[in-house]
Amino acid sequence: MKRVAVLVSGGGTNLQALLESEARGENPNGKIVLVVASKPGVYALERAANFGVESTVVARKEYADSEAFDTALLDTLQSHQIDVVVLAGFLSVLGPRVIEAYRNRILNVHPSLIPSFCGPGFYGLRVHEAALARGVKVTGATVHLVNEECDGGPILLQKAVAVQPGDTPEVLQKRVMVEAEWKLLPQALAMVCNDEV
Ligand SMILES: Nc1nc2c(c(=O)[nH]1)N[C@@H](CN(C=O)c1ccc(C(=O)N[C@@H](CCC(=O)O)C(=O)O)cc1)CN2
Ligand SMILES: NCC(=O)N[C@@H]1O[C@H](COP(=O)([O-])[O-])[C@@H](O)[C@H]1O
Numbered sequence: 001m002k003r004v005a006v007l008v009s010g011g012g013t014n015l016q017a018l019l020e021s022e023a024r025g026e027n028p029n030g031k032i033v034l035v036v037a038s039k040p041g042v043y044a045l046e047r048a049a050n051f052g053v054e055s056t057v058v059a060r061k062e063y064a065d066s067e068a069f070d071t072a073l074l075d076t077l078q079s080h081q082i083d084v085v086v087l088a089g090f091l092s093v094l095g096p097r098v099i100e101a102y103r104n105r106i107l108n109v110h111p112s113l114i115p116s117f118c119g120p121g122f123y124g125l126r127v128h129e130a131a132l133a134r135g136v137k138v139t140g141a142t143v144h145l146v147n148e149e150c151d152g153g154p155i156l157l158q159k160a161v162a163v164q165p166g167d168t169p170e171v172l173q174k175r176v177m178v179e180a181e182w183k184l185l186p187q188a189l190a191m192v193c194n195d196e197v
Contacts, residue, residue: 002083002193005034007073007090010124012044013177014088014109014185019051021186030193034080036073038092054080060092070095077102084192085146088185091123093150106146107192109185111176113158114142118151128169128176137163139172141180143188145197156197157184 006015015035022032035048035055048055058076063069074097077085087094087108099106110118110127116139117130131139140160145153159180163172191197 002030003034003081004030004032004084004086004189004193005036005077005080005082006032006048006086006088007036007038008042008044008088009038009091010042010044010089012042012047012089014181015044016047017182018086018088018186018189019047019053021190023051026186027190027193029195030084030189034076034082036076038090044089066093066095067097070097074098074101084189086185086189087146089124093120094146096148099146099148103147104145104197105192107156107185107188108144108146108151108153109181109188110142110144110151111139111173111181112142113138113140113160114144114151114155118142120150122151125169125173128172131163132167132169132172139163139176141176141184143184156188156191159184 008015035053037045037057038060040057045055058072060069085102085106112127117127138160143157144155147153161176161179
């Protein structure tokens with residue numbers, strides 16, 4: 001049984017999808033045992049509590065630099081004997097110590113079809129604002145392995161989502177979540193826990 005940690009920074013809708021998928025028995029070889037938030041008070045922590053999952057805050061703002069944050073994250077993951085890490089709306093760039101310790105065992109969900117609209121500065125609504133500004137007719141979501149390059153890791157799964165006339169960033173964000181993110185991330189986590197990757 002792989003011990004899974006989910007790293008969050010906000011509302012936690014992808015965490016919710018992972019927890020509900022696990023409750024449906026869709027990931028028999030993995031169990032979410034820890035939620036780590038990079039900011040205090042985020043609703044993702046409520047979602048973890050609702051499912052009885054332990055959570056902790058490793059607040060990015062409490063560390064002088066990214067190296068200290070990277071070390072604190074690694075200590076937290078290793079002290080909980082974590083095997084697999086999922087970034088679910090996590091908005092800090094992971095440093096080399098975590099990446100090396102969990103090489104090919106860290107997943108991230110991004111709300112576009114990488115390589116479009118990704119990399120530093122592209123997160124949350126900003127991604128959908130850029131897609132609408134460019135006028136794309138199709139967007140979607142990507143789940144990839146995480147490496148040192150922000151959003152540059154090997155792609156595992158992608159799903160296309162149509163952009164509708166009159167879409168706002170908020171409406172498009174929700175469609176991409178419902179039709180793509182919340183389906184792909186649980187599927188990808190099960191693949192990693194099943195040693196299919
Ligand atoms: N080493 C890696 N770390 C992270 C990756 C990755 O692929 N490699 N993915 C990101 C997730 N992400 C997009 O999927 C992403 C997250 C955050 C940012 C960003 O620009 N963040 C801002 C801060 C935003 C905030 O705290 O409100 C910043 O760093 O200035 C871009 C892409 C997670 N980590
Ligand atoms: N680059 C990372 C990124 O933009 N992640 C995105 O943050 C949103 C909130 O996630 P949440 O509702 O699961 O907290 C989600 O759309 C997720 O894809």
